[in-house]
Amino acid sequence: MGRAPVSFAPFSLIGIRGRPSAGACACGGNPGVNHAFTVQKIDSAAMDRCPARKTARGGPHRTDGPMTILRTIRCLALRMLCLAVLCLAATPPASAGTLERVRAAGILRCGVTAAGLGLSALDEAGVWRGFFPDLCRAVAIATLGRDDPVVFVEVGAENRFSVLRDRLVDVVMDAATWTQEREHSQDVAFPVVYLFDTQAVMVHRALGIAALPQAAGGSVCVVDGTMAASGIDGWIARSGTRLMVKRFRSTEGALGAFFNHHCDLYTGHRLALHGQRAQSAPSPQDYTILPDAITRTPLSPMVRNDDRAWEAIIRWTVLALLAAEEKGVTSANAAARKSTGDAETRRLLGGVPGFGQDLGLDDGWALRVIGWVGHYGELYDRHLGRRSDLGIERGANALWNAGGLHQAPPLGG
Secondary structure (H helix, E strand, O other): OOOOOOOEEEEEEEEEOOEEEEEEEEEOOOOOOEEEEEEEEOOHHHHOOOOOOEOOOOOEOOOOOHHHHHHHHHHHHHHHHHHHHHHHHHOOOOOOOHHHHHHHHOOEEEEEOOOEOOOEEEOOOOOEEOHHHHHHHHHHHHHHOOOOOEEEEEOOOOOHHHHHHOOOOOEEOOOOEOOHHHHHHOOEEOOOOOEEEEEEEEEEHHHOOOOHHHHOOOEEEEEOOOHHHHHHHHHHHHHOOOOEEEEEOOHHHHHHHHHOOOOOEEEEEHHHHHHHHHHHOOOHHHEEEOOOOOOEEEEOOEEEOOOHHHHHHHHHHHHHHHHHHHHOOOOOOHHHHHHHOOHHHHHHOOOOOOOOHHHOOOOOHHHHHHHHHOOHHHHHHHHOOOOOOOOOOOHHHOEHHHOOOEOOOOOOO
């Protein structure tokens, strides 16, 4: 069962820092086309009203004419449509578990950040692409049987925990570092490590800096409230290196300052730096990612810590891809291996009953996911590795039997 081609038409819901709102809404799509949903961020001032037009001379446009009234009516109607969509998605029975609420609403609400090319980014059509969005779609395939009923809610470092606590999303697929403190202080659970990463630094090539200690006396841009911020603070304290830290509320702000030469360095997850350089740098060749590893950063999805069954579904969606790679099950041969593989492979693919029951899913869920996403190696290579524009070696993200850290537990016992 190969990966079926899917076309997405964007349906955009605009909210404040990932928090869905009825303030404005841009809709697009064609009948008969699968629809992807996106919640985007805008400035809060734009949420208060439909914007007034200006005349060619820059003065305010009349607001009492029939065309203006018609535009206002359309704007308000569009807001009501957005609110209705979000309310349908966000208000299932309070007593239901997350899986039951997802199925009742018929959509999966997945929080993502604009982490950069390869990890998660909007394409020219306004569709989320990358490692994390594909995992959102994988969860939708596992739980709802299709990849298209996903509401992508764009979140940031400042609110990715609160949107989970407020039940505005069902899962966050993000470059979030799994820490013990976050588990307890933020009331979230980290089901599984899906990327082993390190914190690294990007510099202007013209500065001639080849290692982080050589940046002494310079400045570094970082997103505040992230592990990268605490990581660079810790490195400065340990090394005694004099380095000015400039903190920003958003990735966009920190990167913009760096690319505009307000900082000598920018620090974040190494995998994200590759994508941000390729996607956002004025001239990617003018920037170097240093080999220094400031901290290790095991990245994981995030869910609320009050639903162990849903946490298990997210965990095993990732582990199924790892198990498939170890067993040599690909998107191209998954259907055939359901009946010809060994006992563990047949259990994974639904040929032997039981793999879905304990998760509240049907036994064919992993076969569907692997048929669309491929195994873990296919997913990685498509967005980050040799088949992508980034060409990042797998390193620690290879399987345990190939020099990496990834492995899936046995399926039977």
